[in-house]
Amino acid sequence: MSVSQDATEPTVDELEHEGDVAADFIEELLDIADIDGDLTLDVRQGRAYVSVEAEGSGIAVLSTPDTVQALQELTRLAVQSKTGSFSRLILDVGGSRDTRRRQLEQLVDAAVAKLDEGASQASLPSMSSYERKIVHDVVAERGLISESYGEGHDRHTVIRRR
Known part of the structure; x- marks a missing residue:
């Protein structure tokens, strides 16, 4: 197997x-x-x-x-x-995964606030692929666009408006 x-x-x-x-x-x-x-x-x-x-x-x-x-x-x-x-x-x-999801949602909220203040994009800290997947899902739910950049441990997510 x-x-x-x-x-x-x-x-x-x-x-x-x-x-x-x-x-x-x-x-x-x-x-x-x-x-x-x-x-x-x-x-x-x-x-x-x-x-x-x-x-x-x-x-x-x-x-x-x-x-x-x-x-x-x-x-x-x-x-x-x-x-x-x-x-x-x-x-x-x-319950660590639910706790982490709430923390990631707060990070997205802070990034959205930067966008609301006029920033063209907002970068989040580096995180695991699993966490980036959660972030991409949360960002999509909020009608925004996200992309991952960087390699290895430096890979992070950038959020922007459509």
Whole structure:
């Protein structure tokens, strides 16, 4: 079951297997950190989606954006090591994805305010491809245009009016 990055999209069965492998890896990490958590697996928009819910201060530390991003990358590497397939899974810890979406919406609001003040365009900070996708969706919902510029860690989104 090897799906390369350039191959066709993985099947639902392959994504569910990817989620299972990711959940096993995350459960081991939670055990090491002595955090009790409930994991939910799903397939959304062609990606395995793993959500971790837990109580207590341990989950608060794990749910910061930078930590979630790092855990997601580690989990993707673990899945790739186990399956031999590139992974684009999404990890959500303690509702961190909803929190990040609200933060990104606020960034877009601030950019729109600059446009309202007369700026021809507004640039957002560098962010992951997943976050840029959310920004592009929010910008489109608001009737504006967005494009990504730059390479690697410097890739960012620029917003302008139609």
